[in-house]
């Protein structure tokens with residue numbers, strides 16, 4: 120299976136510069152549905168799913184490779200090289216914002232711009248650093264996932280099945296969320312919430328935009344500010360949007376901020 | 382408040398589920414009485430709080446990363462399992478439905494959330510999950526077992542084969558041990574024959590009776606030759622060989638073993654060999670077959686502690702479809718080798734387990750329980766079968782079937798049995814009955830007796846000797862070997878003789894450890910003992926002393 124099939128890659132749009140969208144923990148490429156149309160005219164749009172999410176090849180999931188963000192980083196580099204991308208735009212949400220940082224360090228030629236939505240280099244508080252979660256809270260999360268996997272998966276199935284109001288979404292959601300393997304989600308949560316990439320930030324030489332929601336439980340504003348301070352020359356925009364997914368809850372504001380940066 | 386409004390309010394406040402309305406960002410606008418009660422708050426205390434903040438940390442993270450995006454994409458979600466943190470710190474398992482309410486412009490006005498108490502259901506789910514985990518683990522273990530089974534069987538078989546190899550050798554050594562006693566006895570007999578002949582030879586030469594020398598030379602040579610044959614057979618038997626099937630004539634093999642078997646069986650067992658003429662050749666490891674035959678014979682002997690009859694019989698068998706199936710063999714031609722005894726026989730439960738390794742009914746130190754299992758293994762490996770026919774209290778027949786080999790048997794070793802001439806001799810005066818199965822010994826004793834002026838009557842076996850004792854013939858002394866063929870040992874003969882001739886004097890001539898047979902080393906009055914080999918002079922003076930009552 121090719122790397123493009125492995126990641127359920129979809130390429131669209133008309134433009135020479137590539138714009139690669141990377142989804143975060145809990146979602147798949149569907150989360151970009153309200154953003155993509157605004158850029159399709161001027162960019163070559165690349166959508167993909169991380170291995171273990173959405174329409175990716177679940178059999179390619181290797182617990183060892185994906186135990187840390189390095190495995191995911193290697194995948195992004197591999198698929199971008201496969202597509203011949205150079206000097207593109209990387210748009211990463213949540214944990215994928217950090218994956219974008221790691222990609223920029225390891226393969227700086229791939230992207231000329233990074234758009235980091237809700238980034239967090241470390242979720243757990245550490246001395247003066249505020250990540251938003253105590254160590255105990257993250258361990259509670261991971262323990263809960265260890266003993267409740269059916270709770271989640273059982274709940275997910277009916278969520279996805281019926282969709283009377285917007286049937287056109289049904290297919291996509293069935294295809295993506297239904298395939299969220301709870302076992303993989305659990306491991307992805309571990310890789311995400313135990314990561315610490317603070318030292319990587321200072322070494323990013325790529326133009327970067329940090330998009331921060333004003334109320335975000337997962338990555339609070341002080342974390343976004345930390346990222347902004349750490350990445351040399353980065354731009355910072357605090358959105359009016361609340362929550363962790365401005366690309367879904369406030370697409371227009373998100374698009375505007377991106378366009379202003381680009 | 383109008384009645385129907387009151388009704389609706391009651392419906393909302395006291396519904397069996399929690400109702401809340403929240404702003405798009407999650408801030409609670411309205412909560413019903415049921416929900417507030419579950420959470421342990423007064424109704425208004427909840428307004429203004431964010432729904433996410435009422436969730437446990439795992440729920441909060443999943444809500445933000447999974448369910449909030451889902452709600453935004455499809456406009457609702459149903460039956461999401463979450464955990465709420467109550468005012469008193471306890472946790473409440475709930476199932477949550479949510480739906481967006483939009484205004485005409487399509488903007489989200491608020492979100493309506495319905496909360497079901499799911500404590501029971503989650504508990505069942507937990508139990509179900511536990512059960513599923515246990516089942517998964519069990520099937521994983523089974524899978525693992527299946528995967529490694531082949532390798533483990535191979536290893537076990539390998540170990541088993543190594544062990545069996547060692548055991549085969551041990552069995553052989555055990556059989557050799559069984560033989561050694563008997564063979565020592567036989568060697569002493571033969572040595573007695575040789576040294577005695579030589580001594581007589583010397584005397585005759587000294588006396589100048591040169592015409593009689595030939596007899597002694599022939600006797601000594603015969604005994605020497607038999608000793609050599611015995612040695613040869615012993616060596617052949619103890620040699621270790623890998624399984625090496627060769628076309629084999631079982632008649633020749635049995636004939637070659639006959640002598641050895643007779644000696645092993647001891648005098649109390651009559652051995653009869655019935656060799657089928659025109660017996661088919663089989664392809665088999667002759668060494669192993671000899672081993673098997675000997676083991677069958679030893680089992681038969683053990684089943685006949687008071688003696689009996691052992692029959693070894695060969696035959697051709699044509700197994701048709703039915704008989705073959707019955708014996709778990711392909712139909713066709715087989716040569717059979719059967720060993721029958723008149724022993725204890727086996728009850729069905731013993732027959733059933735007789736071929737099991739380590740199954741034995743014999744006391745510790747006597748039985749290994751491996752003889753038959755090895756014979757079985759050998760027979761199956763040779764493309765044949767082994768069967769038990771046994772009647773309790775009457776005897777047992779063990780039959781080996783081996784497939785016919787089309788081709789000539791390699792030169793079978795001819796079994797030879799050079800037997801001396803047996804001629805009763807008589808002189809006048811006192812008469813001595815000499816009973817010994819070894820003609821050379823008999824001859825020497827007779828010679829000594831004649832020299833002493835006694836008359837000698839000879840018998841080669843117990844029953845023959847007893848017949849003479851029961852006759853009117855004059856008998857002053859019975860000289861008998863202890864180990865005798867024909868089902869009656871020397872002691873039994875002596876006792877039977879004393880029964881018809883009270884006061885009968887007896888001189889036992891014994892080979893190896895036969896002392897036990899004669900009253901555990903303690904001799905009754907009138908009985909004497911001389912151990913082989915002995916000098917002619919010692920024999921002469923002993924006989925004279927006994928007869929003259931000295």
Ligand SMILES: Nc1ncnc2c1ncn2[C@@H]1O[C@H](COP(=O)(O)OP(=O)(O)O)[C@@H](O)[C@H]1O
Nearest residue numbers: 680681684735741742748749750751752753777
């Ligand atoms: N000829 C026989 N007569 C009666 N029982 C026999 C005979 N051969 C074998 N058995 C029974 O089968 C058992 C197993 O025999 P075997 O495997 O040769 O081991 P072992 O002789 O060391 O006990 C014996 O202990 C005995 O009970």
